Structures are given as C-alpha cells and as structure tokens.
Amino acid sequence: MTTAMGAALRRIQLGNALSAFGNGFTVPFLFIYVSQVRDLGASTAGIVLATFAVAALVVLPFTGRVIDRRGPLPVAIAGTVSAAVGSMGLGLADSQSLVVAAAAALGAGIAVIQPSLATMIVWCSTPSTRSRAFAMQFFLNNLGLGVGGLLGGQLVDTSNPSSFVRLFAIESVMFLVLGAAIATVRLPKAPKVDDAMPTDGAAKGGLRTLLADRAMVQLCVLGFVMFFACYGQFESGLAAFAVEVTRISPATLGIALAANTAAIVLAQFVVLKLVERRRRSRVIALVGVIWTVAWVAAGISGLVPGAHGVATALLISTYALFGIGESMLAPTMAPLVADLAPARLVGQYNSAFALVKQLALAVGPAVGGLMAGGGMYVAYIVMLVVCSLGISGLALRMGRRLTPAQEIPPRVSAVRAKGGAVRGGEEAGRSERAKVSV
Numbered sequence: 104m105t106t107a108m109g110a111a112l113r114r115i116q117l118g119n120a121l122s123a124f125g126n127g128f129t130v131p132f133l134f135i136y137v138s139q140v141r142d143l144g145a146s147t148a149g150i151v152l153a154t155f156a157v158a159a160l161v162v163l164p165f166t167g168r169v170i171d172r173r174g175p176l177p178v179a180i181a182g183t184v185s186a187a188v189g190s191m192g193l194g195l196a197d198s199q200s201l202v203v204a205a206a207a208a209l210g211a212g213i214a215v216i217q218p219s220l221a222t223m224i225v226w227c228s229t230p231s232t233r234s235r236a237f238a239m240q241f242f243l244n245n246l247g248l249g250v251g252g253l254l255g256g257q258l259v260d261t262s263n264p265s266s267f268v269r270l271f272a273i274e275s276v277m278f279l280v281l282g283a284a285i286a287t288v289r290l291p292k293a294p295k296v297d298d299a300m301p302t303d304g305a306a307k308g309g310l311r312t313l314l315a316d317r318a319m320v321q322l323c324v325l326g327f328v329m330f331f332a333c334y335g336q337f338e339s340g341l342a343a344f345a346v347e348v349t350r351i352s353p354a355t356l357g358i359a360l361a362a363n364t365a366a367i368v369l370a371q372f373v374v375l376k377l378v379e380r381r382r383r384s385r386v387i388a389l390v391g392v393i394w395t396v397a398w399v400a401a402g403i404s405g406l407v408p409g410a411h412g413v414a415t416a417l418l419i420s421t422y423a424l425f426g427i428g429e430s431m432l433a434p435t436m437a438p439l440v441a442d443l444a445p446a447r448l449v450g451q452y453n454s455a456f457a458l459v460k461q462l463a464l465a466v467g468p469a470v471g472g473l474m475a476g477g478g479m480y481v482a483y484i485v486m487l488v489v490c491s492l493g494i495s496g497l498a499l500r501m502g503r504r505l506t507p508a509q510e511i512p513p514r515v516s517a518v519r520a521k522g523g524a525v526r527g528g529e530e531a532g533r534s535e536r537a538k539v540s541v
Contacts, residue, residue: 111288112227118284120243125277127251128270136267147199151206156465158210163458170450179219183282186212187275194271218453225441234434241433242371249364309451318504319443323459325497330460332490335467343475348405349418359422366426374430382510383435384502390428391494397424402484442509
C-alpha cells in the first residue's frame, strides 16, 4: 500500500469512528425519546424505526449504480449531509409527520454512507490488506457506538427534552465531521481494483451480472439468514426472551449488550490472525456453529428460572458469543463481496449486500416481535437454532463455488507462495497459482 493510500484510509476510518461515536449518543434512546419524551406514543416510535428500514430499501437499489458511475466520494458526502439533517431534525421535531420525515432523511443517509465507505475502503486497500481494513472499520464502529452510548446515558434526562436535542446535535455534527474527513480524501487515480474507475457505460447491466453470479447470489442468501438470525433479534425477540423468560432486569440486559460490544472490541484482532489463515467459507460456517451454541445457551437460560445466577450468566454468554461471531465476520464478508465483484461493479455489489442486510434487519425484528408477542418462545429458539445451522450449511455450499483466490486471503496465499518456492515440486505449483491470484 502506498503512503497516499494509507493516509486516505486513515482519514476514512477516523471519520467513520467519529460518526459511530455520534450515533451511539442516540441509538439506545430513540424509542424512549419518540414515545415518551416527545409524547408521540409507542406506535409512532415503531413507525419511526420502520421508516429507517423503508428509507434504506428505497435508496439502496440506486446507490450502487451511482457509486460505480460517479465514484463513491460524492455519494458518501451526500449521505452524510442527509444524515446530519435528519438527525438534527429528529432532535427538533415535535409532531409525528416531522419525526417520520427526519427519520427518513437519517435512514436514507446512513444507508447511502455504508456502501460508499465500503467501496472507498476497497479502493484504498490492496487485496492483502483489505481484511484488516474492514476489521478495523468494524472495531472502530463498535468502539464508537459503545463509548457514545455510555456518554449519552450520562447526559440524557427523560424529563428534559432539551437534553435529547443536545444528543441529536452531537450526532449531527459527527456526521458532518465524517463528511469533512472524507471530502479531504484523495482517492487513488488507479485504485487497487483493475478498471474500477467509473465510466459512462461501465455500470450498465450490473443487476444482470450480479444475478447471474451464483456465488454472489448464495452469499446474499447467506447474508440474509445471518442478519436475520443475529442482528435482527437484538432489539426484539432476544430482548423480549431475556426479560420475559429468563427474567433478567433491563439493567442486566444492558450488561449483556455491553458484553457483546466488549467481546467484539477484545477479540477483533486476535480473531483476525486466525481468520486470515483459514478458508473464508469455513470461517463463516464456524460462526454458524458458534451462534448455534449461543441460541442453545439462551434457550437453556429460560429453563432454569430457579437458578437465576446461572440463567443470567447463560444469557450474557449468548450476547458475548454473538460478539465473537461478529468479529470473525467483519474481516471475512465485506472483503469477500469485493473479491466476488467485477472491478467495474464494486459499488453495486456492496449496495446489493447492504440491501440484503436491510431486508433482514426489517424482517428479523418483525418476526421476532410477533413470536415474542404470541408467547412462542420455544418455537422462536428452535427457529434460530435451525437458522444458525443453516448458516454453516450455506457457507460450505457457497465455498464450492469460490475460487482459491476468493477463499483464501491473498496475504496467506503470498506466504504460501514463498514457502513453495523453497520446497519445490507440488508446492511450487501452488506458489504460481498464489502469485496469479494476488
């Protein structure tokens, strides 16, 4: 990686971390703010949360093509402006229509920022450094959200609406800081993705190309199940199960969420060293196994109400295990999307995967909430155990369609290539294939 690329990547990561920090000030308190502080009711708060998903689903189908035709930088800046306006609007809005409109602007902005930043990271990294770049982004995101949430909890006062205006103002400013940081980035004239610079006709036929790519389609199906079975349950079914069945207090639930963040922050770079040496499909399959154990632990926590300490420990372990799985996915999924994408369609592949994520995050809480509301907790746990096992099966099946360069990160391929040059014979042949893949 050149010095200029490294400087550009550092600015992107710094801006991203600060925006996550600002986001952490408001995310834990949004439902309470809309329903209680602004006195608009739980139904309006639910509409606001749904608006985030709807706004993302509306803009993402167009985002990828614009990124590939115009470049990720102007799209990312437009997203930060929209998110900043939406965030400040939420802080000032005092009616249902204004709150929903502000949520739409914020949701659309965040949805646009995600694939734009992912594409910028691809452009500013090499195949051998990409896994670490995405791992760092995930680490800083979670660290920023965690620190922001802790500080926001100290500033918030449900009896004082102005304290929430302060939180949303901080978030809005942090989005503008992200925009200013990436506006100073000078993307490489020749990104480390051959022919990746946008041209007038380069983005045409992107959807057809993507749908014909069986490996990418399988990755999208896998991604949907993955986000549905984990991220989509945190704020709905799993939280309801923890409170209603395991019988933990809301304060303990906060500790469990903190355990999830702590597991990610502490494990990220330890896990990265292991992930870089393994086939990506097998890493994802292992995540499915870890999440299966997590859901089994959650189920058992509901069966031992008499041993409250054991039940609480099992529930907290569930959240921690999810964090370990997430830390394994961060350096695996996003680089794999980039490696699957034809050079001219990196933006559209990133946007398609972001769209799948948003669909799962919209469907997951709805299904989890309905099953929790109906008291179907046994069926709920069984469903998610099956989904987690399905992640392992889908990952191994997808692995059959991946090339060696897509399966094994180039950093490891290069090391093996050097070793093969010494040993000769069959290993030398592997060395040549590794050199070609890099």
